[in-house]
Amino acid sequence: MTDSQNLRRTPLHALHVELGAKIVPFAGYEMPVQYPAGILKEHLHTRDKAGLFDVSHMGQAFLKGDDPAKALERVAPSDFVGLKEGMQRYGLLLNDAGGIKDDFMATRLKGEPALYLVVNASMKDSDFAYIGERLKGLAVLEPQPDRALLALQGPAAEAVLARHAPGVTAMTFMRVERMPIAGIPAIVSRTGYTGEDGFEISIAAFNAERLARILLREPEVAPIGLGARDSLRLEAGLCLYGHDIDETTDPAEADLGWAIGKRRKLDKDFPAGMKIMDRFANGTAKKRVGIRPEGKAPARDGTEIADKQGRVIGRVTSGGFGPSLNAPIAMGYVASGFAADGTEIDLLVRGKALSARVAPMPFVPHRYKRGAAK
Amino acid sequence: MSETRFTEQHEWVRVEGGEGTIGITRYATEQLGDVVYVELPAIGKTIAKGAEGAVVESVKAASEVYAPVGGTVTAVNEALGADPAKVNSSPEEDGWFFKIKLTNAAELSQLMSEDKYVEYVKGL
Numbered sequence: 328m329t330d331s332q333n334l335r336r337t338p339l340h341a342l343h344v345e346l347g348a349k350i351v352p353f354a355g356y357e358m359p360v361q362y363p364a365g366i367l368k369e370h371l372h373t374r375d376k377a378g379l380f381d382v383s384h385m386g387q388a389f390l391k392g393d394d395p396a397k398a399l400e401r402v403a404p405s406d407f408v409g410l411k412e413g414m415q416r417y418g419l420l421l422n423d424a425g426g427i428k429d430d431f432m433a434t435r436l437k438g439e440p441a442l443y444l445v446v447n448a449s450m451k452d453s454d455f456a457y458i459g460e461r462l463k464g465l466a467v468l469e470p471q472p473d474r475a476l477l478a479l480q481g482p483a484a485e486a487v488l489a490r491h492a493p494g495v496t497a498m499t500f501m502r503v504e505r506m507p508i509a510g511i512p513a514i515v516s517r518t519g520y521t522g523e524d525g526f527e528i529s530i531a532a533f534n535a536e537r538l539a540r541i542l543l544r545e546p547e548v549a550p551i552g553l554g555a556r557d558s559l560r561l562e563a564g565l566c567l568y569g570h571d572i573d574e575t576t577d578p579a580e581a582d583l584g585w586a587i588g589k590r591r592k593l594d595k596d597f598p599a600g601m602k603i604m605d606r607f608a609n610g611t612a613k614k615r616v617g618i619r620p621e622g623k624a625p626a627r628d629g630t631e632i633a634d635k636q637g638r639v640i641g642r643v644t645s646g647g648f649g650p651s652l653n654a655p656i657a658m659g660y661v662a663s664g665f666a667a668d669g670t671e672i673d674l675l676v677r678g679k680a681l682s683a684r685v686a687p688m689p690f691v692p693h694r695y696k697r698g699a700a701k
Numbered sequence: 702m703s704e705t706r707f708t709e710q711h712e713w714v715r716v717e718g719g720e721g722t723i724g725i726t727r728y729a730t731e732q733l734g735d736v737v738y739v740e741l742p743a744i745g746k747t748i749a750k751g752a753e754g755a756v757v758e759s760v761k762a763a764s765e766v767y768a769p770v771g772g773t774v775t776a777v778n779e780a781l782g783a784d785p786a787k788v789n790s791s792p793e794e795d796g797w798f799f800k801i802k803l804t805n806a807a808e809l810s811q812l813m814s815e816d817k818y819v820e821y822v823k824g825l
Contacts, residue, residue, distance in 0.1 A: 367735040
């Protein structure tokens with residue numbers, strides 16, 4: 328655990344304290360884990376109306392160069408060259424062995440040569456150093472420590488944001504645009520980490536509290552802490568870096584084939600590309616799956632998974648309680664023979680074998696505002 | 702007459718006629734957040750003072766509940782199965798965990814009185 332003296336604060340720290348947040352250390356920052364409403368209510372509020380999250384601890388950067396998209400493809404298997412203007416794409420940062428160093432979002436802003444990147448808070452220093460070094464001579468990474476990042480998520484997010492930025496109604500999932508919100512210059516992305524429709528809003532740090540207060544004044548909006556952010560993303564079946572994916576997992580066993588571009592799959596021109604595509608074709612020893620325990624007891628990160636004969640076949644990597652399902656849910660890795668939906672397994676919780684089944688994800692359907700099929 | 706005693710781990714035990722009812726304090730529930738599951742001991746099980754008696758799970762984490770005094774489990778709060786949120790709404794009444802027949806009533810004297818516990822929490 329990081330020494331509390333060394334913890335950083337986001338530009339919204341004073342607001343969190345004013346709102347009565349319980350503050351915990353997370354990824355080197357003092358972050359709000361919950362507000363007085365509590366994780367259950369915050370979670371359900373986000374699914375019902377709109378939640379405002381401070382995710383300013385995440386790493387933002389611009390990648391500049393003659394062809395930053397082409398350069399970035401050296402360390403990530405997405406098709407960034409084919410990324411259209413005004414669009415965002417999910418990426419996996421890979422090490423030379425094909426292990427996942429981080430997951431991130433990359434955006435090609437309209438009329439701008441640079442790529443806009445958002446990486447995980449816990450990995451940002453390491454990611455920025457790695458990208459900078461691997462792309463030396465091709466592209467230059469410019470971290471943006473003076474930018475804050477807010478997420479407004481939930482079915483009312485569009486109506487709320489449109490009151491201050493009418494242009495957002497024309498945006499669909501994964502679209503990104505620079506536009507003012509209540510006069511504050513922002514990079515607005517129609518994305519998020521909850522499975523709901525919503526937005527991520529990058530603004531200058533000095534504007535963060537003003538914008539947060541404007542949004543919190545809207546009747547549908549409540550502040551939401553990291554606790555509910557985690558239960559929301561788990562219900563949405565989204566990976567948490569450092570738990571569900573890390574340097575010891577690769578895109579094949581993590582079942583993230585959709586994060587590899589079609590052209591890239593053919594060319595295999597990314598770190599360990601031959602090996603990874605071979606693993607997609609021929610299978611891996613283990614595979615990431617969703618898990619529904621049959622009882623009410625949650626199985627936490629690290630819980631061993633056994634087959635019905637008691638042989639350990641895997642491990643839970645994220646587990647807890649899904650407030651929208653009023654039931655425990657988990658994600659983890661199992662031996663590939665046990666990865667089919669419906670497979671009966673046991674979770675070894677406090678010395679007891681609890682019945683569970685492999686289950687499809689997301690556990691709660693995504694409700695993104697997708698555009699018309701092209 | 703009954704008396705209630707408290708532990709530094711924020712359990713309470715209310716003793717009446719040689720039987721203790723055990724739960725966790727409001728302070729504990731505020732630290733835990735929303736309780737979503739409680740694992741209760743088997744009736745008839747003997748638990749030593751300080752040993753794990755129950756497990757309480759919030760959205761975020763699991764925490765052990767230790768027996769403030771040793772004894773044999775005589776009853777468990779079955780209502781928590783359907784409604785674990787009782788632990789949050791009424792931690793020191795409806796949200797009790799289990800009852801225990803005390804092995805050694807002298808163990809109570811090692812626990813804090815309510816006044817001492819209130820002071821203890823203030824110092825945290």
